[in-house]
Structure formats: structure tokens, C-alpha cells
Amino acid sequence: MKKNILVISFIILxxxxxxxxxxxxxxxxxxxxxxxxxxxYFENNRYYQFSREFHKVVDSTLAICPYFAxxxxxxxxxxxxxxxxxxxxxxxxxxVKYDTISYLxxxxxxxxxxxxxxxxxxxxxxxxxxHTNNIGYTSNGTYHLQTVKALCYYKLNEFExxxxxxxxxxxxxxxxxMIYDNxxxxxxxxxxxxxxxALKYLLAAKKIYDFAEVExxxxxxxxxxxxxxxxxxxxxxxxxxxxxxxxRMYDPYNFMIGQISKNDILKL
Amino acid sequence: xxxxxxxLIIFILFLFNNKLIAQExxxxxxxxxxxxxxxxxxxxxxxxxxxxxxxxxxxxxxxxNGGKSAINSxxxxxxKEVKNIKESGLIRIRFIVNCEGKIGRFRLLSSDLNYQPxxxxxxxxxxxxxxxxxxxxxxxxxxxxxxADYYQYLIFKIEExxxxxxxx
Numbered sequence: 001m002k003k004n005i006l007v008i009s010f011i012i013l014x015x016x017x018x019x020x021x022x023x024x025x026x027x028x029x030x031x032x033x034x035x036x037x038x039x040x041y042f043e044n045n046r047y048y049q050f051s052r053e054f055h056k057v058v059d060s061t062l063a064i065c066p067y068f069a070x071x072x073x074x075x076x077x078x079x080x081x082x083x084x085x086x087x088x089x090x091x092x093x094x095x096v097k098y099d100t101i102s103y104l105x106x107x108x109x110x111x112x113x114x115x116x117x118x119x120x121x122x123x124x125x126x127x128x129x130x131h132t133n134n135i136g137y138t139s140n141g142t143y144h145l146q147t148v149k150a151l152c153y154y155k156l157n158e159f160e161x162x163x164x165x166x167x168x169x170x171x172x173x174x175x176x177x178m179i180y181d182n183x184x185x186x187x188x189x190x191x192x193x194x195x196x197x198a199l200k201y202l203l204a205a206k207k208i209y210d211f212a213e214v215e216x217x218x219x220x221x222x223x224x225x226x227x228x229x230x231x232x233x234x235x236x237x238x239x240x241x242x243x244x245x246x247x248r249m250y251d252p253y254n255f256m257i258g259q260i261s262k263n264d265i266l267k268l
Numbered sequence: 269x270x271x272x273x274x275x276l277i278i279f280i281l282f283l284f285n286n287k288l289i290a291q292e293x294x295x296x297x298x299x300x301x302x303x304x305x306x307x308x309x310x311x312x313x314x315x316x317x318x319x320x321x322x323x324x325x326x327x328x329x330x331x332x333n334g335g336k337s338a339i340n341s342x343x344x345x346x347x348k349e350v351k352n353i354k355e356s357g358l359i360r361i362r363f364i365v366n367c368e369g370k371i372g373r374f375r376l377l378s379s380d381l382n383y384q385p386x387x388x389x390x391x392x393x394x395x396x397x398x399x400x401x402x403x404x405x406x407x408x409x410x411x412x413x414x415x416a417d418y419y420q421y422l423i424f425k426i427e428e429x430x431x432x433x434x435x436x
Binding site: 048050051052055078079081082083084085086087088089090114115116117245248249250251252253254255256259261262263264 | 329338358360377381383421
């Protein structure tokens with residue numbers, strides 16, 4: 001039941017993490033330029049986002065309204081996926097300039113994920129925090145941005161800050177359990193050699209939804225605690241789950257923080 | 269008269285050639301083949317307009333023999349920190365993996381840590397390019413059940429001449 005709740009939450013948040021604008025909303029606000037640009041874009045965009053035709057439609061949209069932030073975000077998307085950080089940042093910054101609250105979460109999400117810009121992501125999240133209490137989710141819905149902030153601290157070797165950020169978030173009124181939360185908390189505690197706390201979170205993760213990374217970090221923890229039988233069992237489980245592709249961390253674009261490969265399990 | 273005809277033909281060929289060069293690529297960031305840069309040994313299995321992106325039909329992240337940890341081991345063991353040149357930023361090396369897992373058409377893009385264009389000293393970029401070119405574990409990909417050529421990139425985060433992280 002808990003696993004189903006998490007999976008459904010993930011799906012819902014993935015859908016709502018990135019939504020397209022309602023063009024009529026601009027008309028209601030009296031902004032006919034953005035309305036026209038928005039209508040033009042959605043009436044003419046039937047192209048793959050990497051294609052020249054798509055970019056021509058976006059450029060024509062921006063010729064109608066140069067402050068239609070959504071178009072800059074769309075234009076930036078293919079560049080981030082091709083790893084072109086220069087062009088991506090140029091257009092993403094314009095999206096943020098013209099609609100800060102909507103597109104700062106996107107910029108924050110993509111800075112750490114595609115370009116390992118952990119300090120830049122933390123900075124963007126802190127700007128968002130100055131505007132709102134609940135800063136929302138990544139553009140793909142995988143994480144709440146507080147989890148992203150914690151992950152950035154983790155990558156910057158600031159493990160205590162990672163833990164305190166995640167703890168504060170998990171106690172907040174807007175906390176919504178996501179599939180990797182307990183796994184990441186377990187990983188954070190491992191870095192400060194607090195194996196008992198790590199075990200608590202990893203076992204909680206296993207109870208909700210067991211996958212290769214959970215078993216791997218459990219094996220790691222049991223090994224550190226000299227529990228040989230449990231270490232060997234978790235290692236075996238990790239391999240079994242890994243070989244079943246459905247039961248491991250997955251992102252189509254990159255290797256996630258905490259994700260493991262088969263070699264990692266075999267070397268443990 | 270013959271000379272005039274020849275001149276006209278040459279002129280028409282010149283215009284036609286320039287038009288070909290000026291033609292836009294199919295997609296943004298498509299890599300146009302260049303014999304001088306790329307040599308002639310690397311071949312696509314399919315047409316130019318059939319090269320897909322690495323994340324099409326993806327099994328997750330990079331598809332390299334031994335996974336991301338193998339890529340990390342390769343680069344972190346071979347890249348020598350350049351201590352006296354305190355350069356920082358991102359370097360992207362983008363290339364094509366053909367349906368046999370062979371790689372070619374390497375192109376570099378680099379910036380400072382503020383995402384502004386920046387050219388790294390050759391000692392840094394040449395090292396990364398050489399290691400990349402020597403990689404032999406890229407997994408061939410199938411897309412819609414057919415062998416595919418695909419674009420792949422690696423981004424290297426450099427801080428003060430030291431390799432810090434590799435993406436994706």
C-alpha cells in the first residue's frame with residue numbers, strides 16, 4: 001500500500017512538476033502580447049524540440065512577445081539535453097528573468113543535475129526560499145527541491161548540512177514522501193559514519209520499496225558494522241535487484257546521485 | 269568562349285558549394301563531418317539524419333561497459349592535475365557512437381564556472397580529448413529494434429586545473 005502511494009505520488013508530481021501555460025490566463029491579466037505569443041506557439045509547434053523548425057517557431061513566438069518566459073524555457077531544453085551549457089544558460093536565464101518564480105525551480109533542478117553546479121543550485125533555491133515557504137519540486141518531479149538542496153550539500157562534502165536540511169524538510173507541513181528520501185538520508189549518515197542512523201533510514205526505505213541501491217547501501221552498512229551474514233545477504237539482494245532493471249535508480253539523461261553500477265556491487 | 273563557359277561552371281559550382289555549407293543542420297548541435305578534423309576512418313552505420321541522441325531508448329545515464337564507475341576510473345586515473353594553471357569551468361566533449369560502438373567526430377565546448385565561453389589551456393583539454401578518443405567500451409544502441417548511431421557527450425568539471433566530476 002505504502003509503495004503504491006509513493007508510486008502514485010511520483011506520477012502525479014512528475015505530471016505537475018512541469019505544466020504548460022494556459023494562454024487565456026494572459027488575456028485575463030490584460031497581457032495581449034503574451035496571449036498572442038502563447039497562442040502562436042501552441043498552434044504552430046508540432047516539431048521535435050531539437051529540430052530547426054522547432055527553434056524557428058520559438059523565435060517567431062519571441063518576436064511576438066520578447067518577454068514570454070515559457071518560450072525561453074522551451075528553447076533552452078534541447079541545449080541542456082545536448083550538454084550545451086552555454087546556450088542553455090543564456091535562454092534559461094531569460095526565462096528566469098521574465099518569470100522568476102516559475103523558472104527558478106527549473107534552473108535550480110537542471111544546474112545540479114546536468115552540470116554539477118551545486119553551489120549555483122543552492123543559491124537559486126535560497127532565492128526561492130526568500131519568496132515562498134514551499135519551494136516545490138524539480139522539473140521532472142523526482143525530488144522536492146529541499147532534497148535537491150540536501151543532495152547538493154552532500155556533493156559539496158557538507159554532510160551535516162545535508163542531514164539537517166533533509167530533517168527539517170521531512171518534519172515540515174509540506175513534506176510528501178518520495179521514493180528516494182530514506183535512501184538519501186541513509187547515504188548522508190554513512191558519510192559521517194553514523195551507521196545506526198543510516199541503518200534506520202535504509203531499513204525504512206526497504207520497507208516502502210526495495211531496490212538495488214537500498215540493498216547496496218545496506219550491505220555497505222552491515223559490512224562496516226561487521227555483520228557478515230546480513231552484509232552477504234544484502235549484497236546478493238542488490239545484485240538480484242540490479243539485474244532486474246525495474247528495481248534500480250533510473251534517469252534517462254544521467255547517472256543519479258547515489259546510483260550504483262554492477263561493478264560497485266561486485267567490488268563491495 | 270570555352271574559358272567563359274568554364275568560368276561560369278566554376279562560379280555556379282562555387283555558389284552551389286556555399287549553399288550546401290550554409291544549409292542548416294537537421295537538429296541543433298548536430299555535428300557536421302569534417303575530413304580535416306575527423307579523418308575518414310569513422311563511419312556512420314546509417315544516414316546523417318538518422319543519428320539519435322544518447323537518451324533515446326535509454327537504459328539510464330551513460331551506456332558504457334562497466335557503467336559510470338568505469339568511466340570515472342578511466343579519467344581519474346589518467347588525467348593529470350595541472351597545478352600551475354588555475355583554470356576552472358566545464359568542458360564538453362561531444363561525439364558520435366556508431367552502431368558498432370566505435371566513436372568519432374569529437375567536438376569541444378568549454379566555459380568558465382559562470383557558463384561564459386572560455387578556452388582552456390591545451391594541457392587540460394588535450395588530455396581529456398585523448399582519453400575520450402581512446403575509450404573503447406561504448407555500448408552500441410538499438411532504436412526501434414534497429415542498430416543506431418547516437419550522439420554522446422561527456423562533461424568534465426574542472427576546478428583549478430583538477431578534474432572534479434564527470435557528467436552525465
